[in-house]
Amino acid sequence: MRGNEGRTNNSTLxxxxxxxxxxxSVFDNAPDLKLFxxxxxxxCPAGYLSLPSKDPKDRxxxxxxxxxxxxICGAICGCTMNELEQAGVRVIPWIxxxxxxxxxxxxxxxxxxxxxxxxxxRGRCGQGNRGFRARKTAQxxxxxxxxxxxxxxxxx
Amino acid sequence: xxxxxxxxxxxxxxxxxxxxxxxxxDWNITFFNEAAxxxxxxxxxxxxxxxxxxxxxxxxCDGDCALRAxxxxxxxxxxxSIFFIHADGRKVPVSISAAPLVDGDGNLIGGVESFRDLTxxxxxxxxxxxxWRFEDIIGKSTQLGKVFSIxxxxxxxxxxVLLLGESxxxxxxxxxxxxxxxxRSQGPFVAVNCGALPDNLLESELxxxxxxxxxxxxxxxxxxxxxxxxxxxxxxxxxDMPAKLQVKLLRVLQEKTFEPLxxxxxxxxxxxxxxxxxxxxxxxxxxxxxxxxxxxxxxxxTLKLPALKERVEDIPLLINHFVNRLNALQGKDIDGISEDxxxxxxxxxxxxxxxxxxxxLEFAFILCPSGFIQVEHLPEYLQPQSKETAPHEDxxxxxxxxxxxxxxxxxxxxxxxxxxxxxxLGISKDTLRRTIARCKEVGA
Numbered sequence: 022m023r024g025n026e027g028r029t030n031n032s033t034l035x036x037x038x039x040x041x042x043x044x045x046s047v048f049d050n051a052p053d054l055k056l057f058x059x060x061x062x063x064x065c066p067a068g069y070l071s072l073p074s075k076d077p078k079d080r081x082x083x084x085x086x087x088x089x090x091x092x093i094c095g096a097i098c099g100c101t102m103n104e105l106e107q108a109g110v111r112v113i114p115w116i117x118x119x120x121x122x123x124x125x126x127x128x129x130x131x132x133x134x135x136x137x138x139x140x141x142x143r144g145r146c147g148q149g150n151r152g153f154r155a156r157k158t159a160q161x162x163x164x165x166x167x168x169x170x171x172x173x174x175x176x177x
Numbered sequence: 178x179x180x181x182x183x184x185x186x187x188x189x190x191x192x193x194x195x196x197x198x199x200x201x202x203d204w205n206i207t208f209f210n211e212a213a214x215x216x217x218x219x220x221x222x223x224x225x226x227x228x229x230x231x232x233x234x235x236x237x238c239d240g241d242c243a244l245r246a247x248x249x250x251x252x253x254x255x256x257x258s259i260f261f262i263h264a265d266g267r268k269v270p271v272s273i274s275a276a277p278l279v280d281g282d283g284n285l286i287g288g289v290e291s292f293r294d295l296t297x298x299x300x301x302x303x304x305x306x307x308x309w310r311f312e313d314i315i316g317k318s319t320q321l322g323k324v325f326s327i328x329x330x331x332x333x334x335x336x337x338v339l340l341l342g343e344s345x346x347x348x349x350x351x352x353x354x355x356x357x358x359x360x361r362s363q364g365p366f367v368a369v370n371c372g373a374l375p376d377n378l379l380e381s382e383l384x385x386x387x388x389x390x391x392x393x394x395x396x397x398x399x400x401x402x403x404x405x406x407x408x409x410x411x412x413x414x415x416x417d418m419p420a421k422l423q424v425k426l427l428r429v430l431q432e433k434t435f436e437p438l439x440x441x442x443x444x445x446x447x448x449x450x451x452x453x454x455x456x457x458x459x460x461x462x463x464x465x466x467x468x469x470x471x472x473x474x475x476x477x478x479t480l481k482l483p484a485l486k487e488r489v490e491d492i493p494l495l496i497n498h499f500v501n502r503l504n505a506l507q508g509k510d511i512d513g514i515s516e517d518x519x520x521x522x523x524x525x526x527x528x529x530x531x532x533x534x535x536x537x538l539e540f541a542f543i544l545c546p547s548g549f550i551q552v553e554h555l556p557e558y559l560q561p562q563s564k565e566t567a568p569h570e571d572x573x574x575x576x577x578x579x580x581x582x583x584x585x586x587x588x589x590x591x592x593x594x595x596x597x598x599x600x601x602l603g604i605s606k607d608t609l610r611r612t613i614a615r616c617k618e619v620g621a
Contacts, residue, residue, distance in 0.1 A: 040239035098262055139219030
């Protein structure tokens with residue numbers, strides 16, 4: 022894996038589980054991980070990883086090895102999500118869209134617009150009721166000083 | 178009676194127990210029935226208009242779409258087993274069927290997919306598989322069933338158990354099962370292979386020694402009997418135990434005490450003994466290489482473990498078990514073994530028993546990248562005989578051997594189908610059955 026040069030303490034390494042140009046429908050099956058460095062609200066490509074193994078442990082290790090601490094992905098199995106969270110990776114699951122749209126939404130702090138059908142605004146995706154709350158918390162954590170979610174954007 | 182003309186098609190589809198959805202050519206969902214909502218956890222209002230992969234999130238959605246394949250080739254897919262992720266994070270096993278949708282003019286306008294929740298079926302299958310499992314021993318054969326039926330009572334008693342069976346029949350697994358089911362299950366399980374250690378070392382390994390017992394004995398060393406205190410000691414290959422140690426073991430069995438090398442006092446042996454051998458102990462007793470009194474002391478409860486060739490019906494179960502285990506260990510996704518491969522393994526005599534089967538599958542896992550294990554992934558000696566490896570025409574063969582070769586080759590050619598083999602060889606089904614049995618007898 023290349024592209025981790027020049028890492029600074031203020032930057033965040035974001036990982037997107039992708040299939041071609043969109044977020045993969047299922048993280049547990051996603052063929053590719055795309056990495057992006059977020060620095061001062063700028064997002065730069067930071068690497069690419071092809072994932073041959075379907076084993077959740079291998080996937081967690083791959084993400085950890087890259088140094089990514091945030092993962093944005095589509096549907097994810099509860100066990101896999103636990104595995105990732107226990108390894109210290111903050112997961113923003115049940116997101117859909119083209120990679121560039123998702124990155125733009127992340128930048129504008131409006132990922133809620135890209136939540137998969139069946140998860141919108143009801144906090145029911147993921148394990149129990151934790152899914153969407155966890156997403157919001159993670160997003161807030163990534164944007165500690167960033168703008169709050171814009172209700173106009175949310176209802177777009 | 179005619180189908181009511183005022184009944185909308187969607188009402189019929191909504192009454193089905195299977196989930197059904199349709200997509201247009203851009204993969205937007207155009208219909209989502211009630212069962213689909215119930216099974217996926219996504220409301221129809223939200224699903225309709227969304228991309229199908231955002232709603233169904235199945236294991237095929239990223240790159241291996243069944244609908245795409247159907248729409249591309251105008252074909253159909255039936256009963257393909259996959260999983261999708263439910264909105265609550267559960268992995269749901271489903272069986273899907275897919276087909277293209279065409280309008281009245283024969284133009285492709287999209288696709289339709291139906292899916293059936295297999296969670297209950299999978300649970301039942303798992304329960305059935307569990308019922309064929311006893312601790313870590315797997316099998317549903319009558320021979321094994323007999324052993325399973327008495328194992329709990331045998332385990333609960335404190336009696337010494339002698340396990341007899343060919344190499345690779347799982348003697349240690351049975352010994353562990355006896356330990357796990359006994360009152361001593363919280364204590365240690367210590368296994369010793371009496372045939373693997375040199376005679377002089379075996380004594381100190383089993384009984385330990387005191388400092389100064391011999392030149393290098395600087396400190397006391399606990400033996401395996403001491404380490405197994407409160408638990409079970411498994412003495413494998415007991416038939417290879419040297420005569421001197423047989424006396425000492427006899428004393429442990431009779432008086433429940435032993436003396437470490439160089440010790441002046443006896444130590445209490447609080448252990449349950451499970452011994453095993455692949456040798457015929459009666460013959461060893463007759464030859465004089467095994468003590469008769471020890472044999473009778475060990476032979477309190479004897480369990481004869483069947484060889485794999487005696488329980489052929491367990492082979493598919495064992496294959497399934499090993500494939501699952503190797504998938505988990507190696508992070509692979511092998512689906513199982515092909516029918517041809519299963520035929521070959523079902524006919525193999527397995528002189529190495531379950532261990533040999535496990536090794537064969539481990540070998541096949543190296544060569545098989547994914548999907549089903551095929552014949553070419555098997556070790557060379559299991560491949561159907563090529564001309565180079567076939568016995569030379571000049572090699573003298575007995576009539577039994579010739580018959581066996583003819584039968585095996587005909588079975589291979591006919592994919593294991595017995596009636597087709599009978600027709601080819603011009604023999605009756607009874608003759609074929611007798612010949613196969615004879616082949617097993619003579620090992621040809």
